[in-house]
Amino acid sequence: METYNPKIVCFSCNFGWGYLSDAETIGPTILNWIPVVCSGKIDTSHILKAFRAGADGVMILGCSEGHCHFQDGNYQTRKKVFLIHKVLDAFGIEPERLTMELDIDPEGRKIPQLIAQMQHHLSGLGPVKQV
Amino acid sequence: MAEKLKVAICWLGACGGCDASIVDLNEVILQVADAVDIVLWPLAMDFKYRSIQQMPDAEIALSILSGSIRNSDHQEMAELLRKKSQVVMAMGACACFGGTPGLANFHSKDDIFNWVYRDAPTVVNPDGNFPQPETVRNGGKLTLPHFFEHVFTLDQAIDVDYYLPGCPPPPELIVNAINAVLAGDLPPKGSTLAPRKALCDTCPRNQRKPNRMEIRSFNRIHEVEADPDACFLAAGIICMGPATRNGCGETCIRINVPCRGCFGPLPGVVGSEPKFLSTLASLLVVERDDEIKEAIDSFDDPVGYLYRFTQPSSILGRRSAKKVTEEGS
Ligand code: SF4
Ligand code: SF4
Numbered sequence A: 001m002e003t004y005n006p007k008i009v010c011f012s013c014n015f016g017w018g019y020l021s022d023a024e025t026i027g028p029t030i031l032n033w034i035p036v037v038c039s040g041k042i043d044t045s046h047i048l049k050a051f052r053a054g055a056d057g058v059m060i061l062g063c064s065e066g067h068c069h070f071q072d073g074n075y076q077t078r079k080k081v082f083l084i085h086k087v088l089d090a091f092g093i094e095p096e097r098l099t100m101e102l103d104i105d106p107e108g109r110k111i112p113q114l115i116a117q118m119q120h121h122l123s124g125l126g127p128v129k130q131v
Numbered sequence B: 001m002a003e004k005l006k007v008a009i010c011w012l013g014a015c016g017g018c019d020a021s022i023v024d025l026n027e028v029i030l031q032v033a034d035a036v037d038i039v040l041w042p043l044a045m046d047f048k049y050r051s052i053q054q055m056p057d058a059e060i061a062l063s064i065l066s067g068s069i070r071n072s073d074h075q076e077m078a079e080l081l082r083k084k085s086q087v088v089m090a091m092g093a094c095a096c097f098g099g100t101p102g103l104a105n106f107h108s109k110d111d112i113f114n115w116v117y118r119d120a121p122t123v124v125n126p127d128g129n130f131p132q133p134e135t136v137r138n139g140g141k142l143t144l145p146h147f148f149e150h151v152f153t154l155d156q157a158i159d160v161d162y163y164l165p166g167c168p169p170p171p172e173l174i175v176n177a178i179n180a181v182l183a184g185d186l187p188p189k190g191s192t193l194a195p196r197k198a199l200c201d202t203c204p205r206n207q208r209k210p211n212r213m214e215i216r217s218f219n220r221i222h223e224v225e226a227d228p229d230a231c232f233l234a235a236g237i238i239c240m241g242p243a244t245r246n247g248c249g250e251t252c253i254r255i256n257v258p259c260r261g262c263f264g265p266l267p268g269v270v271g272s273e274p275k276f277l278s279t280l281a282s283l284l285v286v287e288r289d290d291e292i293k294e295a296i297d298s299f300d301d302p303v304g305y306l307y308r309f310t311q312p313s314s315i316l317g318r319r320s321a322k323k324v325t326e327e328g329s
Helices: A023-029 A044-052 A073-090 A110-125 B017-023 B027-035 B049-053 B072-084 B092-097 B100-106 B109-119 B171-183 B204-208 B272-283 B289-297 B302-306 B321-326
Strands: A008-013 A033-036 A057-062 A098-102 B005-011 B036-040 B060-066 B069-071 B085-091 B134-137 B140-143 B147-152 B162-164
Touching (some): A008 A110, A023 A110, A044 A073, A073 A098, A073 B272, A073 B302, B005 B017, B027 B036, B027 B171, B060 B072, B060 B171, B072 B085, B092 B100, B092 B162, B109 B147, B272 B302
Parallel strands (some): A008 A057, A057 A098, B005 B060, B060 B085
Antiparallel strands (some): B134 B140
């Protein structure tokens, strides 16, 4: 049997996650890692396009509450996530395939762990069902 | 006298509303009919498909096609007219984006057949008859078009030159589009023959939009008494205006009905729904997670609103008709 290895796209805020580690050390350990200037910069279409392109899950890492460098980008994206859950559900994509984590992790050590956890969870779900 | 240009008008997976909008040109339709030679228009005139098949390729100057591609008959007709035409224009939300029939893509073909021919409370079908693509009766074979698994936009089945959105497109835009083709005065291939701004830009209610819009929960239009002059969205009534192209003449807005998005996304945008979702999220002013959830749950049937006219052309809903129908339907 072919083993299922869920593909995860990880958008992370540059101000909260992994900014002390250089891309060379941490980057290669995380596939499809997309650091952005603020989690608020992640548009709904980026998330839908990731699923369209074959992602099994999308993880968004934003700064913890009150720590957004741009006032409230994390909060803006939090609201988008709840709305997108409804859309994903209608397309037969389980809402838990899109998650958002709010924290500060300058070294980014938690990123591979969080991804591994999500991969483990998605392995139980199996591949995205096409509608 | 030079020969008149040939024009074909044809409905595919359509309701006929687009054709009715052409009829709504009133006297102007007579001028159009004078200027061109209408070689096909199933709604209004009697023609034989055979005469189209017998034409040399590219004989027709313009084919105006409305409706989605839902079955093999639509696909064959679209392919035939593509071959015989110099210019193909997708007319109406169905041809351009999939339209309301595209919402069927949230269900499988089996679900649809079971509901329509077996499970709906109004169905009486004791023998369990389902339509078949082929039936032999008294030694003769009867056929029906194949119903596809999926509803497609016109450009997922054939190459399309121009788009005219709307459900249906207003008569003024139809005349402009036909005249532009006849005069050879056309924008680049692939253009949408409609204005390029968002509906909010021309909406009369925009004047009464508060400086800072704050939504705490969503209302449906029939649940509240909407102020006939104020912005719907500011009152929490879902209005697709911010993410929808204008050109409709604000017909819904003027009769106190919010925009449903039939003109589709703005130029350069694939799918208006993500843009609208981002807008909506930024207008919500509830703080805690449970409040956000509650507010979003008050948005009844979000997918029905967001994808009302665009499921088949949306980021997650798009499919190629060629690929899907070749793989077997
Ligand atoms: S775009 Fe609207 S009016 Fe035209 S065929 Fe589709 S549903 Fe009917
Ligand atoms: S949201 Fe709707 S009502 Fe408000 S300005 Fe835009 S189109 Fe007009």
